[in-house]
Amino acid sequence: xxxxxxxxxxxxxxxxxxxxxxxxxxxxxxxxxxxxxxxxxxxxxxxxxxxxxxxxxxxxxxxxxxxxxxxxxxxxxxxxxxxxxxxxxxxxxxxxxxxxxxxxxxxxxxxxxxxxxxxxxxxxxxxxxxxxxxxx
Amino acid sequence: xxxxxxxxxxxxxxxxxxxxxxxxxxxxxxxxxxxxxxxxxxxxxxxxxxxxxxxxxxxxxxxxxxxxxxxxxxxxxxxxxxxxxxxxxxxxxxxxxxxxxxxxxxxxxxxxxxxxxxxxxxxxxxxxxxxx
Numbered sequence: 184x185x186x187x188x189x190x191x192x193x194x195x196x197x198x199x200x201x202x203x204x205x206x207x208x209x210x211x212x213x214x215x216x217x218x219x220x221x222x223x224x225x226x227x228x229x230x231x232x233x234x235x236x237x238x239x240x241x242x243x244x245x246x247x248x249x250x251x252x253x254x255x256x257x258x259x260x261x262x263x264x265x266x267x268x269x270x271x272x273x274x275x276x277x278x279x280x281x282x283x284x285x286x287x288x289x290x291x292x293x294x295x296x297x298x299x300x301x302x303x304x305x306x307x308x309x310x311x312x313x314x315x316x317x318x319x
Numbered sequence: 320x321x322x323x324x325x326x327x328x329x330x331x332x333x334x335x336x337x338x339x340x341x342x343x344x345x346x347x348x349x350x351x352x353x354x355x356x357x358x359x360x361x362x363x364x365x366x367x368x369x370x371x372x373x374x375x376x377x378x379x380x381x382x383x384x385x386x387x388x389x390x391x392x393x394x395x396x397x398x399x400x401x402x403x404x405x406x407x408x409x410x411x412x413x414x415x416x417x418x419x420x421x422x423x424x425x426x427x428x429x430x431x432x433x434x435x436x437x438x439x440x441x442x443x444x445x446x447x448x449x450x451x
Binding site for chain 2: 215218219221222225226228229231232233234235236238239241242243262265266269272273275276279307310311314315
């Protein structure tokens with residue numbers, strides 16, 4: 184071992200950008216992001232309860248926020264995050280039993296999670312807006 | 320034989336067995352699943368209650384939220400999601416924050432936040448139920 188060359192620029196262990204983005208990967212990230220979103224969304228839940236408990240003036244403030252475009256967008260996002268995280272959680276509970284881990288099943292579960300959460304969110308909002316007499 | 324000497328005769332494997340890298344075993348793992356299972360029916364119930372309350376005025380909303388069944392469902396929901404949130408956010412912090420001091424402060428803040436937001440929400444429900 185007489186000649187010691189400078190170390191060649193070898194690739195390090197593969198990081199995220201090496202891999203092709205897959206649906207299961209995106210659903211894993213979505214589960215974490217929706218979870219973090221719901222974490223802060225709980226502030227809205229607390230505000231809602233406290234507003235209802237404080238009386239008509241306090242509740243009117245909450246209703247004004249909930250009825251505004253920004254409020255509606257946040258609440259729509261909260262609804263989707265809640266349902267997406269719940270369905271994602273069901274998927275994780277299925278995996279915990281050792282089932283649904285095959286390549287085909289993984290893809291199917293990830294797709295069902297996404298399609299199911301979007302469909303259920305839209306359905307809920309349609310029902311919600313219809314029962315309250317349409318957008319105010 | 321005293322307890323200390325018992326500790327000394329434990330092999331390193333025996334000491335860590337069941338405790339893992341977190342040094343606390345599977346406690347968080349199990350509690351995250353337990354609260355996840357509880358969250359499913361509670362979330363469905365809460366979403367139905369939310370849709371029922373849309374567009375109602377404060378008096379109606381207060382009456383429904385303060386009624387025994389709805390109030391108990393809401394309190395169970397708050398308890399379960401806050402416990403779930405606390406563990407979930409701790410995992411996120413542990414994954415991304417590697418500075419020991421920052422991690423310590425954030426995990427502490429996480430506990431404060433989840434308990435504070437949970438208690439604030441529960442206070443609202445209790446106030447509606449008891450009419451104080």
